[in-house]
Amino acid sequence: MLKDCIPVNKTEKDLNKKRVIIVGGGAAGMMAAGQAALGGAEVLLFEKMNQLGRKLGISGKGRCNITNTAPVADFIEEFYPSGLFLRQAFSRFFSDDLISFFEEFGLPTVSERGGRVFPASGKATDVKNVLIRFIEKAGVKINLNSPVKGLIIKNNEAVGVKVLEPTSSITGKTKNESGKETKYFSDAIIITTGGLSYPATGSTGDGYKFAKSAGHKINQTRPALVPLEISGNIVSKLAGLHLRNVRVKILTNDIKLKDTFGEMEFTNFGISGPIVLTLSRYVVDALNLKQKTSLSIDLKPALDEQKLDKRLIRDLEQFGRQQISKILKNLLPQQLIPVCLDETKISPKKAGHQITADERKRLKLWLKDFRLDVTGYRPFSEAIITAGGVSTKEINPRTMESRLIKNLYFAGEILDVDGNTGGYNLQAAFSTGWLAGRCAAKYF
Ligand SMILES: Cc1cc2nc3c(=O)[nH]c(=O)nc-3n(C[C@H](O)[C@H](O)[C@H](O)COP(=O)(O)OP(=O)(O)OC[C@H]3O[C@@H](n4cnc5c(N)ncnc54)[C@H](O)[C@@H]3O)c2cc1C
Incomplete structure (x- = not known):
């Protein structure tokens, strides 16, 4: 040529x-x-x-x-x-x-x-x-x-x-x-x-x-292909955290619209990274239609609820004398642990053998469905495309x-x-x- x-x-x-x-x-x-x-x-x-x-x-x-x-x-x-x-x-x-x-x-x-x-x-x-x-x-x-x-x-x-x-x-x-x-x-x-x-x-x-x-x-x-803004003080706690191998679902008015698997990250205003950018076009349109829009993150997509429950039972028994905040290190990045315990209303000081069946259920559900309310999207100056x-x-x-x-x-x-x-x-x-x-x- x-x-x-x-x-x-x-x-x-x-x-x-x-x-x-x-x-x-x-x-x-x-x-x-x-x-x-x-x-x-x-x-x-x-x-x-x-x-x-x-x-x-x-x-x-x-x-x-x-x-x-x-x-x-x-x-x-x-x-x-x-x-x-x-x-x-x-x-x-x-x-x-x-x-x-x-x-x-x-x-x-x-x-x-x-x-x-x-x-x-x-x-x-x-x-x-x-x-x-x-x-x-x-x-x-x-x-x-x-x-x-x-x-x-x-x-x-x-x-x-x-x-x-x-x-x-x-x-x-x-x-x-x-x-x-x-x-x-x-x-x-x-x-x-x-x-x-x-x-x-x-x-x-x-x-x-x-x-x-x-x-x-x-x-x-x-x-389009634009980072998203998230409500609440979660953002300041998680800024800088990268998550790999997660499945993210968009929910508009609590109905699943789209989902995808891959990597994402938390920023000082919300979330970004490959899967967030990919899903952003749907979120932008939903927000423009004034629909209530949230993201559901499955932090353990390789385990279905039953397998995850078995895994939790095993960990809680095996490390029963340790505090739950420590046991969760086997399952979550450090930065997410306080957020997880806060959202599931479990005291970080509780020992593994003190965790009740109900608390274990809350943990399991949270790990499969960590919810974030999307409040907005970043401007054109931060969008990869139009x-x-x-x-x-x-x-x-x-x-x-x-x-x-x-x-x-x-x-x-x-x-x-x-x-x-x-x-x-x-x-x-x-x-x-x-x-x-x-x-x-x-x-x-
Ligand atoms: C940060 C970033 C990273 C990206 N990375 C990738 C990537 O890795 N892979 C990928 O496929 N896509 C990527 N994209 C998207 C891709 O770069 C664009 O889709 C692509 O460059 C569009 O090309 P274009 O020629 O249509 O427009 P542009 O590249 O935007 O070019 C338009 C040109 O027109 C000129 N212009 C505008 N108005 C006038 C005027 N009135 N008179 C004269 N000149 C004018 C502008 O100055 C500009 O030079 C990325 C985008 C961004 C913002």
Whole structure:
């Protein structure tokens, strides 16, 4: 693929060269820009920050989980409200293509637990730098500090953008203080401005305004893959505690909505960690509907109630002379023991042989159903992704072109498809960017 970086048949194409504008230089925007340029288009990329790919650089805790090795059918299942919209994009450019793309740019990858794929170097910045090299080589004209302020649409056709110019030439450090707007005209425009999460990286929802001005429906945006807030003083007691191999259930109005197994952690405001992030989309929607929402943690999912009871009987007999607070060390992390005894109303000083059948029952039930009332969720600034966005019903999944406005394309997180953690969101950004870039440049 590296050899393809020289735009094909440049001289022939120069005669009838397409001009493509890309709005936003993140994962989707850079992939779209490079592909359009490979197709012989003259590509102008406008990025409002002073650097490209800021979010990419911090993704995956600095390691960047670029994709997942799951087969396409399973991959699609990881998206909401429906991953089916992505099927066409994945059929054109999928995880193996993405892995080859990075490998051909000298960035080998490794696959880890759960099929998660990372650069072998372990550095997200390497992923970002490959993409920058890719678009530079492909001949994309990069404009930093250049926020797009609006679209120019004529007769239901996107013909250009209005850009707030930087004060001086692009140095990577200039600020766009001039207040002067310049119009740029083109044959196609691709909006890749991302969502609303981590706005400090540049994604502040501008693209939704552009889409709306073009007549597109924006499905309600809300934080997703987001930590949750918990009521009561439990939080201060448990902050910093990591739990592994637990099963967590969400209950709305005391009815089970969803459950999952894995790791979670307590923070100074509530809970986070992989399973909490995964379940958060359901919690956010339930809370927005004002439903009473709680989490039930099964701290011993490998033991059913009967087996757990036998285990408790054994421990209480074997260590009958020890205090219950000490005996529980065999079953629970130290930080949880005072919370457990407080909630089950058992004196920590009681010896094992003094624990009554009723107290043992309370212990067993608590270990299988440690309840936390969820009171809220953290803001967009702490959400890994944005749920909602440009309705996919108005986008052609074969091309990423708007069904309402000709020559207007969308790719990446701005679309109303969001995935679980595991590399799914970046693959979606790369695949939709790839498709939009090629289709905008008519490069098939
Ligand atoms: C902390 C964190 C970690 C993550 N880790 C992973 C991970 O490991 N794996 C994974 O799959 N996903 C991960 N994600 C999600 C993933 O990074 C995003 O889904 C993905 O980057 C979206 O790509 P995008 O190109 O659509 O948008 P973005 O990467 O947000 O890029 C949008 C770009 O558009 C620019 N822009 C916005 N408005 C304008 C405007 N008006 N004019 C010009 N430019 C504009 C922005 O400055 C930005 O550079 C993570 C997200 C976060 C926040």
